[in-house]
Amino acid sequence: MRPDYLKRSFLGKSGDLAWFRLQCQRPLPEGVGLDSLPSEYVFPESGLAAFLTDWTDWHQNAMLTFRSSPYGSTSHALANQNAFNTFYGGQPLFYSSGHHTSFVDRHSILCHRATRAHNTILVDGMGQRIGIEGYGWIPRYYTGSNVNYVLGDASNAYGEVVSPLWTDRLRKSGVETSPRTGWDVNHLATYRRHIVELGTSGLVFVYDELEADRPVVWSYMLHTVLHPMTIGHELQALHIRAINYARGVSDAWLYASTALTADTTSQFFVPADNWLKGDADGRYASNPNHWHFTASTAKTRCCHFATIIDTHSADSKVRKPRPSKDGTIHVADWTIRLNLKADGRSFFSATNSKTGTEVTLTDRGTFIRDAGHTEILVDHLPQLEI
Structure with a gap:
């Protein structure tokens, strides 16, 4: 019990909301229920997307x-x-790492805000x-009956920190912005990530298009914050598991256009270091380490990554991909054809043998066939409220 709750929280969000509820005896609005909501949302104006499998029971909900x-x-x-991040039962699996100790703490900047943490x-x-100059956007998306799709473009996100506000703030805080800490002259030309939710059961296909103006090392990252990952070679791929x-x-399951060197660290x-958040007795609890997976290529100007992710209950059967000799990958009722050659054109096609659903990346755009509906998605600028 906290009899002084309202007094201690006065003008704070929790206290004011509690006071409002006590004063306004209005019944909550009635609706049709969570199960009537769509299982996917894409907000191109803010650059966010979410795909989930079960609105009614979060205990068995898989989400990306x-x-x-x-x-x-x-x-x-x-x-x-x-x-991207993945969740099951309301808890993270592959998830952004690092701790927010303070706004310009070295760890918070270099291991929580910085790209290496994600x-x-x-x-x-x-x-x-860091700054508004490091932006991405969502050029295409589709939400439908049997498939969902989003394309993110981060081609303009990389390079040196040039924001006057942030260069001054980081300099005063003693945070170095250099190639040693992860900021350098930009050599990235293209980074487009396609994410296809294969049905609504937690199965996802990710395809990355990467190109630079000179040969570079491409590093694909995954992180966990609750348990270590397990890493192995399986089915012609790197198999990474989070629990x-x-x-x-x-x-x-991670596939790439070139051989990969994998590394994990805790x-x-x-x-x-927790130097700020202590208890009433002056004790400062230590921040736990997280786990980081990196798969890196040799230097190459172009690269493709493909990832198949199955997020599920530990009690259910894993839907493992089944690669063929011709490069086709079968998983559940889906057949995925794709180009992984470093110097080849970007291409993938995911089709479902039972519903006829199809998502295909072509030179003209992204072709969608879903529940009797067909369309070709092309890039559209979002309508920003600025």
Whole structure:
């Protein structure tokens, strides 16, 4: 019991909301229920997307969230364009890492805000700019009956920190912005990440188009914050598994256009020292380490990554991809044809043998066939409220 709750929280959000509820005896609005809501949302204006499987029982809900935002990484935003997170049972699996100790703490900047902390790509060890200059966007998306799709473009996100506000703020805080800490002259030309939700059962296909103006090392990253990942070679791919306390699992199979060198660590780039948040007795609890997976290529100007992710209960059967000799991949009722050649044109096609659903990347755009509906998606600029 907290009898002084309202007094202590006065003019605070929790206290004021409680006071409002006590004063306004209005019944809550009645609706048709959560199960009537769509299982997917895409907000191109803010650069956010979410796909989930079960509105009615969060205990068995598998979810993927995605960000590629035209507002960049200024204010409280993170340098995580084209990054995704996965969840099961309301808990994270593949998830952004790091601790927010303070706004310009070295660890918070270099291991929480910076790109190395997120499930996206590094270019020759270089991350995305801090500031509005490091932006992404969502050129195409589709939400439908049997398939959902979003395309994020982070081609303009990378390079040196050039924002006067942020260069001054980081300089005063003693945070170096250099190639050593992950910011360098930009050599990225294209980074487009396609995400296809294959049905509404937690199965996802991710396809990355990457090109630079010179040969670079491409580094594909995944992170966990609750348990270590397990890594292995399986089915012509790197198999990365994340688990959480809700008996949830994300299995990811990573394919690439070149050979990969994989590395995992439980150490941050900068230690997560807790120097600010102590209790009443002056004790400062230590921040736990997180786990980081990186798969890196040899230097190459172009690269393609493809990932199949199955997020599910630990009690259910894993839907493993079944690669064929011709490069086709079968998973559940889906057949995925794709180009992984480094110097080849970007291409993938995902078709369902039972429903006839299809998502195909072509030179003209992204072709969708779903429940009797067909269309070709092309790039459209979002309508920003600025």
